Amino acid sequence: MNLRELAQHLGLSKTTVSRALNGFSEVNEETRLRVQEAARRFNYTPNISAKRLATGESGAFGVVLPGASSEMADPVFGEFLAGLADGAGRCGRDLYVNATFDGEEAGYRRLARAKAVDVMILANLKVEDLRIRLLSHLGLQAVTCGRTAGSLVYPHLDIDHEDGVRRAVDLLTGLGHRAIALVSGPADLSASEQRMVGWHTALDRRGLTAEAGLFMAGPATEDHGYRATRTLLALPTAPTAFLCASMFLASGCCRAIGDCGLKIGRDVSVIAHDDGLATVRPEAFEPALTTTFSSIRSAGGRVAELAAALVGGADPADLSEVWPVDLIFRDSAQAPPRG
Amino acid sequence: MNLRELAQHLGLSKTTVSRALNGFSEVNEETRLRVQEAARRFNYTPNISAKRLATGESGAFGVVLPGASSEMADPVFGEFLAGLADGAGRCGRDLYVNATFDGEEAGYRRLARAKAVDVMILANLKVEDLRIRLLSHLGLQAVTCGRTAGSLVYPHLDIDHEDGVRRAVDLLTGLGHRAIALVSGPADLSASEQRMVGWHTALDRRGLTAEAGLFMAGPATEDHGYRATRTLLALPTAPTAFLCASMFLASGCCRAIGDCGLKIGRDVSVIAHDDGLATVRPEAFEPALTTTFSSIRSAGGRVAELAAALVGGADPADLSEVWPVDLIFRDSAQAPPRG
DNA sequence: AAAACAGCTCGAACCGGTTTGAAAGATCGG
DNA sequence: CCGATCTTTCAAACCGGTTCGAGCTGTTTT
Numbered sequence: 001m002n003l004r005e006l007a008q009h010l011g012l013s014k015t016t017v018s019r020a021l022n023g024f025s026e027v028n029e030e031t032r033l034r035v036q037e038a039a040r041r042f043n044y045t046p047n048i049s050a051k052r053l054a055t056g057e058s059g060a061f062g063v064v065l066p067g068a069s070s071e072m073a074d075p076v077f078g079e080f081l082a083g084l085a086d087g088a089g090r091c092g093r094d095l096y097v098n099a100t101f102d103g104e105e106a107g108y109r110r111l112a113r114a115k116a117v118d119v120m121i122l123a124n125l126k127v128e129d130l131r132i133r134l135l136s137h138l139g140l141q142a143v144t145c146g147r148t149a150g151s152l153v154y155p156h157l158d159i160d161h162e163d164g165v166r167r168a169v170d171l172l173t174g175l176g177h178r179a180i181a182l183v184s185g186p187a188d189l190s191a192s193e194q195r196m197v198g199w200h201t202a203l204d205r206r207g208l209t210a211e212a213g214l215f216m217a218g219p220a221t222e223d224h225g226y227r228a229t230r231t232l233l234a235l236p237t238a239p240t241a242f243l244c245a246s247m248f249l250a251s252g253c254c255r256a257i258g259d260c261g262l263k264i265g266r267d268v269s270v271i272a273h274d275d276g277l278a279t280v281r282p283e284a285f286e287p288a289l290t291t292t293f294s295s296i297r298s299a300g301g302r303v304a305e306l307a308a309a310l311v312g313g314a315d316p317a318d319l320s321e322v323w324p325v326d327l328i329f330r331d332s333a334q335a336p337p338r339g
Numbered sequence: 340m341n342l343r344e345l346a347q348h349l350g351l352s353k354t355t356v357s358r359a360l361n362g363f364s365e366v367n368e369e370t371r372l373r374v375q376e377a378a379r380r381f382n383y384t385p386n387i388s389a390k391r392l393a394t395g396e397s398g399a400f401g402v403v404l405p406g407a408s409s410e411m412a413d414p415v416f417g418e419f420l421a422g423l424a425d426g427a428g429r430c431g432r433d434l435y436v437n438a439t440f441d442g443e444e445a446g447y448r449r450l451a452r453a454k455a456v457d458v459m460i461l462a463n464l465k466v467e468d469l470r471i472r473l474l475s476h477l478g479l480q481a482v483t484c485g486r487t488a489g490s491l492v493y494p495h496l497d498i499d500h501e502d503g504v505r506r507a508v509d510l511l512t513g514l515g516h517r518a519i520a521l522v523s524g525p526a527d528l529s530a531s532e533q534r535m536v537g538w539h540t541a542l543d544r545r546g547l548t549a550e551a552g553l554f555m556a557g558p559a560t561e562d563h564g565y566r567a568t569r570t571l572l573a574l575p576t577a578p579t580a581f582l583c584a585s586m587f588l589a590s591g592c593c594r595a596i597g598d599c600g601l602k603i604g605r606d607v608s609v610i611a612h613d614d615g616l617a618t619v620r621p622e623a624f625e626p627a628l629t630t631t632f633s634s635i636r637s638a639g640g641r642v643a644e645l646a647a648a649l650v651g652g653a654d655p656a657d658l659s660e661v662w663p664v665d666l667i668f669r670d671s672a673q674a675p676p677r678g
Numbered sequence: 679a680a681a682a683c684a685g686c687t688c689g690a691a692c693c694g695g696t697t698t699g700a701a702a703g704a705t706c707g708g
Numbered sequence: 709c710c711g712a713t714c715t716t717t718c719a720a721a722c723c724g725g726t727t728c729g730a731g732c733t734g735t736t737t738t
Contacts, residue, residue, distance in 0.1 A: 002724055013688045018726060028686060045452035049391035050724035053693050058388065060435075065424055074618065078417025085404055085438030089446075094455065095436040096399075099424030107428075113384035116433065222590075223623040248618060251561075251590070258597070259625070279413065279587060284562040286598070341694055352718045357696060367716060389694035392723050 001042045010038055021046075058096075061088055061307050062117030064107040065099040074220065076246065076275050076296055080123055080145060083300020090301070091308035093118075105134060112138040119143055119307040125190040143307045143319070145299055148190050155310055155319035157303050161191050161273075164292035164325035165198030165243060168271045171290075171327065172241045173206045175335045177269060179214065181239035183228045183249050187217035195245055214239055225252025233260050240336040244272040247280040250289060269333045273325075287331035294325045340381045349377055360385075397435075400427055400646050401456030403446040404438040413559065415585065415614050415635055419462055419484060422639020429640070430647035432457075444473060451477040458482055458646040464529040482646045482658070484638055487529050494649055494658035496642050500530050500612075503631035503664035504537030504582060507610045510629075510666065511580045512545045514674045516608060518553065520578035522567045522588050526556035534584055553578055564591025572599050579675040583611040586619040589628060608672040612664075626670035633664045 007017045012035070020027045020035035027035075038044075052058050063081065085095045096117050098107050108131070111117050118141070122131055125146035132152055135142045144156040165182070172180050182199045184192045196215060203210045213235065216228035225244060229252065232239055242257075244250035250272035254264060262268050265287050274282050274291040276298075282289035306319045346356045351374070359366045359374035366374075377383075391397050402420065424434045435456050437446050447470070450456050457480070461470055464485035471491055474481045483495040504521070511519050521538045523531045535554060542549045552574065555567035564583060568591065571578055581596075583589035589611035593603060601607050604626050613621050613630040615637075621628035645658045 003726095004724075014725080015689080015727080016687055019687095022726085026686060031686080043452065045449065047392070047724055048453040048455045049388050049397065050693090051726080052388035053386070053392050053695085054724075054726040056693070065421055075414035075417055078414055078420070081417070081420075081436070082404055082438060085436045089438050095438075097420070097424045097434040097436050099421060099428050099434075110384065113382060114387040116387045221618045221623075223618075223620065226623070255594075279560045279562075281562065284565070342696095343694075353695080354697080354719080355717055358717095361696085365716065370716080386694055389723090390696080392725085393694080393696040395723075 001044045002047065003044075006035075006038060006042060006044050009042070010035060056115070057311065058116055058118050059092070060094045060096045060117045061304065062096045062098060062111050062120045063123075064104055064111070064120070065097065075248075075277055075279065076220070077123060079275065079277055080296045080300040083295075083297035083302075084121060084304050085300075086297075087301035087304025088307075091304055093304070093308060095304075104131070108134060108138060108140065112140045118311045121145070121303060121307060126188050127190050127193050129190070141310055141316075143303055143310060145303050146190050147320075147322075149193075153317060155306050155316050157299055157306060157321045157323070159191075159294045159299065159323050160325050161194040162198035162201075164273065164294075164327070165195045166202040167325075167327045168243055168290075168292055169199060169202035171329075171333060172243075172269060172271065173202070173208065175269070175333065177239075177241040177336050178208055179211070179237060179239040180241045180243060181214040181216065181229075181232050183225055183232075183242055183244045183253055184215060184217045185220040185245045185249070192217060192245065195243075199243065211237075220246045220248055222248050222252040222255070225249035226256045227252070229253040229256035230260070233257070233262075239268075241269040241271070241333070244270065247272055247274055247277065247282070247289075247291075250285075251280065254285060254289075264332050265334045267337055269336065271333050274328075282328075282330060285332065290330045290333040291328050292325045293328050294323055299323065340383045341386065342383075345374075345377060345381060345383050348381070349374060395454070396650065397455055397457050398431070399433045399435045399456045400643065401435045401437060401450050401459045402462075403443055403450070403459070404436065414587075414616055414618065415559070416462060418614065418616055419635045419639040422634075422636035422641075423460060423643050424639075425636075426640030426643025427646075430643055432643070432647060434643075443470070447473060447477060447479065451479045457650045460484070460642060460646060465527050466529050466532050468529070480649055480655075482642055482649060484642050485529050486659075486661075488532075492656060494645050494655050496638055496645060496660045496662065498530075498633045498638065498662050499664055500533040501537035501540075503612065503633075503666070504534045505541040506664075506666050507582055507629075507631055508538060508541035510668075510672060511582075511608060511610065512541070512547065514608070514672065516578075516580040516675050517547055518550070518576060518578040519580045519582060520553040520555065520568075520571050522564055522571075522581055522583045522592055523554060523556045524559040524584045524588070531556060531584065534582075538582065550576075559585040559587055561587050561591040561594070564588035565595045566591070568592040568595035569599070572596070572601075578607075580608040580610070580672070583609065586611055586613055586616065586621070586628075586630075589624075590619065593624060593628075603671050604673045606676055608675070610672050613667075621667075621669060624671065629669045629672040630667050631664045632667050633662055638662065 003014050007014045017035050020032040088095045120135055120140050120142045122142055122144040125144055125148055129148050147156045147158045169180055200210045218224035242253050244253050257264055257268050264270055271290045274293045276295035282291045309319055342353050346353045356374050359371040427434045459474055459479050459481045461481055461483040464483055464487055468487050486495045486497045508519060539549045557563035581592050583592050596603055596607050603609055610629045613632045615634035621630045648658055
């Protein structure tokens, strides 16, 4: 059942039927109801490709997965994607996932030229992220999850990583900790940099120094969390508290602490950032982990909404948000043992 | 730059240019080269929507994420999706991800009516999976990752879960184990059922009984792995070996074993199934985990290829594969302690 | 009563490709 | 040299929507 057939059935023109279904005001209300009723009865859904061709809008958002890298192996990104797809659905859009085998840049170029998507979604922003410039150069709009320090203005949603770490450090220093390690994700990520800034400023404010040796960047895996923690605990001035940038890092961190014969809470404190993945819940740790929390899935959903607003003609300057982070106190953060 | 403009530049008709670029034989070879050269120079890419409208093919594969559930929280699914997107890219297709807020079935119906995708991809097949019937009823082709026991014929790719578990059990019984637990994923999953069958048959062949109490189904999380293992170790006849259906279950399993003061390898053996996620590598365990291995990412890529073949008109009956599973021996499987 | 106007509806053009059927030009056998 | 055949190209129709501009009512304004 297509538009022409539906119009014939109703004894109307394609024009009127199309307008009736798309909510134009010139259509008689009675006619509109008749049309809507018929559309429902005949199970009519406009052909997406035709609609896109006619409107010039693709009705889809794009995400490029760098094929070679293992970004998707990252469950946090997966969860973000789920939120994104969910939000896109709510806005009546679809999500185009493109994993290019010929390099990320080629993927963007292809999508742009083929007018396959209305907006590109970028996540895991780097400190210096070339993709933003590339896209604006290609004439593709973009919405990002995360933000860079530069002066470029683009719609984005970000978590206040800096503040989250700051508050976590405040909590720990308040409990009496003086040597606080930061077990971080990849150093080139903007989020990692923001966390480092928060760590520095919070320690500075207390008159403590952020020892460079207590900052350990690396992949956000259990493995790196374990190794980093082992390394840190072997230092002559081992830290009494650990901030982990993800739950996976925290898993490894906790395992390392256990392997060293220490007890979390009593001997060493741990605070992790929790993105809200169902598979790694802080309550499942022993003891339950104190966390900074922000749902990455919700963030994905909101990014989709921002993208929809952008397509709808909203001013890009109005489409940026920074979400606060919750600090949730559980048992893994306690006062340090008396030295 | 669109087809008409390109044709004008070349002094040719749209027809000829289109055919030259799409490899039709009636075009003069010299002309074809001229056209291809010009297309490259002007950076011409056909408009996807127009192409789709004209051909009736959408050029995309569809994946529906059940919005309410947390399938995406599952990193294994994320990795599968990455492989899928990668494979789709290699075949010149795109991936349409649809997370419906109004229920999975509604999502399929919408995609079918709007002719948004050529083939649907299904993963995480249930023992009784209604989606397959629904799709064939909607006239949508499908390729699945996983297979059900029923008599329906559909293109699929599956891992030989049954054989993997059988060989793992054989290894353990060969080492002298007699009580072998199966820490499984969700019971309604077809893969879980296949694993259970493998467990039963391998034990039967050795004249051992598969105790119902040693089968623990649940979500494929660290948490469930931990709880299940604690429960099992508290049994009067505690198992001496554990088979874990995923690396996450294995993480929890190992933690539980450690918490009970036991040592993996010496006191208790563990074999896990490894889907090849970069974040949870068996070598990172202490001791390194013996695993059955099969890359879920490669599987995703292959599923995309099968889907492309299906669109290309291949006989659906020829498009099914079952991949063998590697058994990789490491240190976590040893002979049981002498009772 | 003529002019202006608002409310609905419609035919036709358009989006940018693919594909059909016809035709022009080249090649060839007789 | 002519008709048959093959090669190559083209104009026009088509896919299924959206949208512009015009036309046809009937009501209000002057």
